[in-house]
Amino acid sequence: MSGSAPTREVARRVFANEFNDAGYTFKESDDERAPVYLLLPTGASANRVFFVGTLTERDDVGEDSEYWRGRIVDPTGTFFVYAGQYQPEAASTLRALEPPAYVAVVGKPRTYETDDGEVRVSVRPESITTVDAAVRDRWVAETARQTIDRVAAFDDDGNEYARMADEQYALDPATYKRASLSALEDLDETDELAAGGSHATDPPDATDAPDPTAD
């Protein structure tokens, strides 16, 4: 429940595989309080993300006080979210949730460097709510579409974030298009299975998740 601002940052749609490949952050101005953006490998800036996936594990990894870590799986990989005393609502949601469960997360990208110099990306949640399979499916379709659109615009003249991504990551954006297409194809297949009367709109790693939309 944050205050409103006319310049609220948009919540990017990005799959876990692309999110975890990011690691470079930057600011658009010298102001100390200027927003920090994560540079996505498909050439976009992300100060906020929205994703929907299956919570497969949540643990209190805190030492002195509660610090909850959740693993949230989408068709391409795993998002890590961390919620402590400064995210009381998200932390209490994680504490109360029984995995597996579909969850929707709004949050800010955070990066940290491991002892061996590797940059890890995680999410500091603003909100975590439980949702149903229909919301998850919509998010997968929407994220696939927006990822593919970003890949399609990657070589456009004047796409400065794409140039920046080229420079920072040197990753092939086509990887993310392929992953997006296969995420959509998986959805399509589970759709057909569901149409055939089977209770199976879940990804393989979340077979026990309840599916309130199945008839």
Add this chain to the structure above:
Amino acid sequence: MSELRQEAEAMAEQFSDHLEVDPAEIESRLENLVDEYRVPLEEARRSVTNSYLDDAGLDRDELAPGGATRVQVADIDEDEQWVDLRVTLVDLWEPRSDSIAQVGLLGDESGTIKFVAFETSDLPALSEGQSYALSNVVTDEYEGRYSVKLNRTTQITELDESIEVGDDADTVEGALVDIQSGSGLIKRCPEDDCTRVLQNGRCSEHGQVDGTFDLRIKGVLDDGETVTEVIFDREATEQLTGTTLEEAKDLAMDALDTTVVAEEMADDVLGRYYRVTGPTFGRYVLVDEFEEPGPVDVESALIEARSI
């Protein structure tokens, strides 16, 4: 027609509601000032106008200003402009104050706008569904929302034709990613014509007051490319959350805390997708209708994605 004659005709027209003035008489008075006494036309006009105002016992601002412009309601974007409208009365609302004769919604092809007619203006009552030509109404602005005020000089002509009312509603779709402060169970100022939301029991206009409870959600819809702020009013909030105002009050009473209402609502609506339709006021889309988009059509999404 000479310039002075034109000026005189326009002035006679301005006074036509109040005084029977002969344009020829105005012309000769203007002529006297301009030609004999070398007074600039603007000053002559002013002086003659004032003398007629005295005759009629009128204030200057009660006089129809020359040259109110004919506009469409969606074009109104400035405070205190004199305009002419051709509109249909869409809706009459309950006046919240004795000083208001009529309040409601006017519409033309471009959209709708709120109007107010005051008792003191002594105007004929407008009826719902009827189309009118309204000349000399004044625009007004409050927190980025525009309305028009009818006044004593407003001429109301019933039209035989029917002015079609356009749809100025916007439709926005996205995930509800935030619920802003001032959502849930709120209190509003009970003063006439004041609906401000109280902060700690205080109205910014009327100070400490006994507020009346209301429900609303100020939310943010985000489609991954743009964000839109939306407001669900009490009715829409009840429909959205399945919690009525009475139930919300009970919840708050049990918890001895009104914020639990917004928290419970957040659990029910955050992270879901909605398609909402309603007029835009300032930064906000006011939700008239909303729906949760059904299951996504994966097959056509796939076909589209492959074609990019």
